[in-house]
Amino acid sequence: MANSEILSQEHSGGPYYVGIDAGSVSLNCVVINHNKEIVCEFPYKRHLGRVEESTAELVRDLYQRFGEQAIRSISFTGNHGKKLSEKLGTFYEFESISQVLGVRFIMPDVRTIIVLGGQDTALFQIDHAPENWELEYFNTNGPCASGTGSFIDQQAQRLATSLYEDDQDVSQDQIDTILADFIELGLTSDMPANVACRCTVFTKSDMIHLQNKGEKLADIIYGLHVGNAMNYMSTIVSNRRLKEPMVFVGGLSLNSLQVKAFRSYLPELIVPPYNTSTGALGVALRGLELRSEDRVDLVDLARSNVNQVLTVPSAPQLTLKNTLFQSTNQVPNKIFLKKTKAYLGIDIGSTTTKYALVDEEGKIIHKTYVPTQGRPIEVTKNLLECIRHDLGERIEITGTATTGSGRNVVGDFLNADLIIDEITAHAKGAVAIDREVDSIFEIGGQDSKYIHIANTYPLDFDMNKVCAAGTGSFLHELANKYGINIVGEFQEIALSAKRPVKLAERCTVFMESDLVSYDQLGLPLEDLIGGLCYAIVHNYLNRVVGERKIGQRVMLLGGPSLNKGVVAAFENVLGKGLIVPRHREVLGAYGAALSVQERMRLKTIGKSTFRGLAGAIEDEMNYREKTCQVDPHCHNQCKLKIYDFDGRRSTWGGECGRYEHTRKGTSQKENLFKVRQKLWERYMAGVFEELTEEPLMEINGRPTVGMQRALYGHQNAITWAHFFDHLGFRLVLTPPTNTRISRVGIESVAAETCYPLKISHGHIKELIGKTTYLFLPSMIDMTTAEQSEVGSYCPMVQTNAYTARMALGIDKSALLSPVIHGKYDPDTRAMEIAEQIGSKLGVTRSAIQKALYCGLERQHEFIEALQKIGHTLVAEQNRDEPLVVVTGRPYNLYDERLNLRLGQNLAKINLMALPMDFIDVDSVDLEDFSFMYWGLGAQILRTAQFIKRHPHCFGLHLTNFSCGPDSFVEHFYKFILGEKPYLILELDEHSAVAGAMTRLEAYKNVIENTMQGYQSSVQEKVSVGD
Amino acid sequence: MTTKNVISFPSGGNKSHLRDKTLLIPEMNRTGAHLLAATFRSFGVRARVMDTYKGLDLGKEYTSGKECYPCQVTMGDILHCIEKEREDLGDSFNPTDYIYFMPEAEGPCRFGMYNKYQRIVLDSFPGLEELQILSPTNSDAYSLGDLLAKHQEQDFRKAAYFSMVVTDILDRLLWRIRPYEREPGMTDAYLERSRRSVAHTFEIYGRRKLFAKIMDKLEEILEEAQSIVDPTIAPKPVVGIVGEIYLRMHDHANQDLVRVLEKYGAEVVNASLCEWVNYVSYDGLRQAKREFVLNLKQLRLEPMKASLRKMIGFGGDLLYKEWRQRKVYRRVRGLIDIPEDHKISHLEHSLKESDLFSFDLRTEACLSIASVFEFARGGYNGIVNVYPFTCMPSMTTSAVVKPFLRTLRMPYLDVPCDSTIQPGREAAIRTFMYQAQQHFNQ
Structure with missing residues (x-):
């Protein structure tokens, strides 16, 4: 602390009032005198978890500098301040209030305070009445967005391996240096990559995908900061108007890249003096105001916490009884007497890339794994160099396969013989090791998987939804944070825990928050780490496995499987031992190698197309970057990387999956989503206009009526287009959701809702002031198959008109906002509509009645036309070929932003997929689920019954994160399908095609295996009959 | 979880053979649940309030976590209660001896789905498919099946409603006086005492609808409240709480x-x-x-x-x-001086x-x-x-x-x-x- 800065040499001799902000990351301190003059500000200092030691050091320094007697009080604020103040019996104030008091002292006329600290973010708005100021509004980060400051640190540390060419110390002590280099590199970018930041777990996986796509590191770093600012603007500021002067304080205000990112939203943002000490200043001022005499006894501070008895929920001690760990994981050093044929499998994962080389007997003869570093091509080249170096001329690679999230780019580069998804690859590898295995648990760096195997084939699988993402890399990050070596030391600490604490298990962000809370309570480290092992296990079992079957022989894979603490927790929870196999770290690569070997053997692949070791290592792979401009209406601005693989152009990086080309020789199925769209356009022809930038108040003498292409807009726009056409108006629909609409929606929504609702806000905002009328009905219910059904929409859809009106401040004069019961018969519905908007539009009830009949008829014709196509398809489909039936809410299914071009992607992998609209399920009995009071829920469940009854039909349900009704509908959907495999895709603004594609490809594989099972059982029956 | 055992959903449809069973009531509002159980008992139903929040781990295990929180808590409550009964009674435990009380609604919020999903979970445990869920619903005028004799249903509904009004009074009393109590903890002890004595009066007078007797008891309790309040404490800012009913009422779930x-x-x-x-x-x-x-x-x-x-x-x-x-x-x-409810029409x-x-x-x-x-x-x-x-x-x-x-x-x-x-x-x-x-x- 020798470098503390005395700011005012002229200060009187005391008494002094000290404020210490003991935050989650740093310790900040300010000294003021009784005249409220700032005497001293200590520089921002990380405490690296050693809060008490750092505080003691600070207090000693203060006493030395100012004299113990001259210091009247030491008050605390900040996350760790509470515990300190309780221990020392001194004054404490929450940092929110301290920050406001501190900033107001420095800048009395401040109106807006933006705080981004280690783990907390906040917004404060100050109002100034003539005499008094008032804290008009505050908002802090909810549990889903916590940790922004620490998160940037984590990312800097994580990217440090990519940042530095050579080995660099990336420990916590070096974080300031790493961060400085990280920021410096980010500042060189002027093209931030698109990084979604709703949840920090997403951010991380987004960045990994970007790295895999080959985005420039500088652009990713800048993108992360812009994403962080955007997340703040959408979740914390929401649609509030910020007044000036506005200031930015807290630890992240030292980060010039973060300041730059914020200024793109708020050009007038000021970083004031004392920007990291305003909390400390505020609490010092409170101490002075209260004239508190809170002296700190250093002896008290040194007093140990050991005697404190804390009662917190805990889990049983971790013991490892039934799982065998292999003593060696090495490949035996084999001497090759003659040139040996070998098959190469490469698994390009988000965090690591690994390969396995197998001989003709399927035995591993060589393996290695290295960090991917976001550079899949370069890393693959290095790995191949490693093979050449170790085995050289002694082997001949006669087949190659790639798997993992980078499988396409690397597969294309290598001219691989086979590109397979990682689920299929892992299952193949696992079965080769243990033919009896029936369940595979894999906890990877980013993604986790569950695979159910029957008769050596994967029959069912699931990957983590958002809340179980990143658990593997999270363990690493946390170990780094606590200065624990993840190899060895971590498990020793975990296994020594007497009372492992029960931590939240919903996602890693929650685990970390809980861990921080318990750490603040002073719980022993081993109990925290032991608890963490349990939390990882519960998170995996609850979020990934869920209701799926856990078999008799469970194989555990992924980084955490090396950790005896985590394995012990699995044992304790499941009550049985697990298989932790050899070569688990390269199992996917091993499986890929075995798959290509098998196909070569079965001659489904001819001569290997592999470009050869020498070629792959030595050929220069040039690429150029450009922004995609294929679709003039698309606002995604995707940055493309166009590789030149031997004069063959290979484009990567399109958000929409447009460039994820299919390999030569594979056929494509028809995209029925597109068929639906074309048909829809036919029924809409001439009765609607698409909104442009310019207002459309009148078209051909007809006043216009604006309607959102979101929510019910996807379901019954045809009805309303014809309805208004009949009445002499023209319907204007917003364009399909684009990046801008999505962003505007996210930023303007007033509460944390589901993605479709946010998008709806974006669409509605587009319409404001651009049409004569704005049609924003409250859709209560819908037509049902049975009269006894309720047919409700979900409350968020029902109340959309009111929430949007409040959030967007819509003027009521142009608003048509009737309450509509779709379940009423048309006459009653017409009466209902006429009562509410008839006079405003100047039309009679009978005109409305006729118009409604006309609209409903056209809608009915459209549905009939769809179902006719569907009926023919189902009838004519070869029973040996699968048909995927896609369920979901229309606003998820038919919005390409929300469904990530699902139709196109399914067609591309040669799967016939039928959206649920194509099937007439009205006559299907809901059986046990007749209570289903949500109309769309009932349609989904009816379709599930249909899928269940048709052996060659398979279910894919598309949903979005935080969909209320689907949290129950999914249970019932799974229940109906029973043993039949299904896929639930949960998507939202975290729109990465890569993750969705892996799931789709693996699901395709599961379907194929199931179909093969059908066929073999038929054959068996036939042979029995013979 | 396996779901092979589900054949149908007895809840809602079949409300017979409920007599002589133990009615298990989840504790949403501490006072309310106990007064309701006491009212049931006065009508001869063996009603019991289940321990709450002790089975949260089970609740978490058998839900995806995406359903609403009260579904998770009540799921845990019933599973924990059954597990404990099984432990206590050993071989004589019989799931058909119980009825689980979980009202329902016809949407559009998710509450009406709790009993359906919980049915699936209960059915996945061998034997528990026999444990009936009693879900009074407005579609059959909140019928309690044959739990009570037909002529008693009307009286029961009146007494049950009365117990809710008294619950509100006791809650409002708590919120009104606790911020001004003379010594910390006085109000809580007093309220716990009062809750028990009021429940007792419901058990005695509920069936006969001798509400005046219960009111006398309530009055007696209210008079005592004066002695808890320290009149020198200045009035405090008043905060109104709105939101979802379970979370408003359940102190554990709303983290006090x-x-x-x-x-x-x-x-x-x-x-x-x-x-x-x-x-x-x-x-x-x-x-x-x-x-x-x-x-x-x-x-x-x-x-x-x-x-x-x-x-x-x-x-x-x-x-x-x-x-x-x-x-x-x-x-x-x-x-x-406690605030009165507005009429809904107001x-x-x-x-x-x-x-x-x-x-x-x-x-x-x-x-x-x-x-x-x-x-x-x-x-x-x-x-x-x-x-x-x-x-x-x-x-x-x-x-x-x-x-x-x-x-x-x-x-x-x-x-x-x-x-x-x-x-x-x-x-x-x-x-x-x-x-x-x-x-x-x-």
């Missing part, structure tokens, strides 16, 4: 929200239990009226008759409830006046938004909206009232809850109370 608010200087008024119960009747009446008018305009006679019957049913029910509630409050307010009128929302859209959002408007008008100093994480009606409330309260400069706080401890929560409540104090000072 009321107490934390009080710790930082608030006096709290939480929306009542009866408000929701009255609303259900009011909404039924309102819908029946609307159907009647639409049918009348089209001269459809048969449907008109059906709506008229519904109007009479719901209307009578509502009239009785409002009359009973008013009568109790009139007597109680003579002794202690709330609808306020909502119309505020132009914020409409009763046509139903759900708790109607009540919450109308109450926020009333609180703002009634000089409250801050409003808290507490709800299960991702609760749809409460998110609607939040989206509607936030922009509205901003214009009034009224402090407002969203408190979404699940099983995690949120590190920033106490700071948020403290900051909110700082605002409420500033509002109060002005």
